[in-house]
Amino acid sequence: MSILQDHPTRTFHDLAQAARLSVAPMMDWTDRHCRYLHRLLSSKTLLYTEMVTAPALVRGGALHLLDFSADEHPLALQLGGSDPVELAKAAKLGADAGYDEINLNCGCPSDRVQSGTFGAVLMQHPQVVADCVAAMREAVNVDVTVKCRIGVDDQNSELVLPDFLEHISKAGCNRVTIHARKAWLQGLSPKENRDIPPLNYDLVHRMKTRFPELHISINGGITSLEQAKTHLDAGLDGVMIGRAAYHQPSDVLCSADPEIFGTGATTDPVEVVHKMVPYIEAHLADGGRLHQITRHMLGLFAGRPGARQWRRTLSEGAARKDAGTDVLLQALASVTPLAQAG
Missing domain, CATH: 3.20.20.70 (Aldolase class I)
Incomplete structure (x- = not known):
């Protein structure tokens, strides 16, 4: 792409x-x-x-x-x-x-x-x-x-x-x-x-x-x-x-x-994952593989509740030849939202 x-x-x-x-x-x-x-x-x-x-x-x-x-x-x-x-x-x-x-x-x-x-x-x-x-x-x-x-x-x-x-x-x-x-x-x-x-x-x-x-x-x-x-x-x-x-x-x-930089707001990694979905779908449509992108996302929730399951689900699921964005969203479901992580 x-x-x-x-x-x-x-x-x-x-x-x-x-x-x-x-x-x-x-x-x-x-x-x-x-x-x-x-x-x-x-x-x-x-x-x-x-x-x-x-x-x-x-x-x-x-x-x-x-x-x-x-x-x-x-x-x-x-x-x-x-x-x-x-x-x-x-x-x-x-x-x-x-x-x-x-x-x-x-x-x-x-x-x-x-x-x-x-x-x-x-x-x-x-x-x-x-x-x-x-x-x-x-x-x-x-x-x-x-x-x-x-x-x-x-x-x-x-x-x-x-x-x-x-x-x-x-x-x-x-x-x-x-x-x-x-x-x-x-x-x-x-x-x-x-x-x-x-x-x-x-x-x-x-x-x-x-x-x-x-x-x-x-x-x-x-x-x-x-x-x-x-x-x-x-x-x-x-x-x-x-x-x-x-x-x-x-x-x-x-x-x-x-x-x-003194400008803008703090970003939410959960929202960022959702924003990655269309980018990933375009990559898959071009013949790419899911793991080529998600390997960079493994540490996205480091230190947060659910981070270990996020990594495991993403690592194992993205390796499949037919893996799609459903794997990403499944992994995301294991992460505690910021509002609940308190």
């Missing part, structure tokens, strides 16, 4: 405001179905695609990877790559498809990404990143941003990170998201890299003081809106939340609009 539509031109200011809270790009998780769900939970939060490699788009012609619903805006495309010419072409494809922002991945530590000389390994090559940013900015008229780590392996983050930010800001990058952990390219798996290297929030906050003109978002280990507001109140421009936004999406996103 490809729904690429025109949308009103968004200014850099609009995106900077949306970036007060964002959901991290996560491989195998933040696909278009996940993003559609998250958008129903929060109308303001900035959403990101999974990382899409520039070679897949430019050389492989995998333009289906750019498919999204117009309802997902504001929406950023994250690209992986290290060749300025190829990234510029990929960025243009993304901008032409209607994405509001193009983001360059300089933080992923997986072996596959390292072998392609992009992701976190680019922290060792700030001039290459600057060249990529400059080429992408030349190719598109939407915001070009970077997501990075505080360093890799034995690098001295106190020296490496400001040098990296200096390079990309001079190349025209006005917004950066910093995962406040190093990435260990040797010896740790991607999963271990999300937990084992120690967090250094103070360093990220000092970077905002050193680079006041940069819009800086912080990422890593943040699991609640209360934590997010602490970082915003301390002077950072934005907060990016990853796994918590996926596994407990209601806790993070239902109150995001009023609490982070």
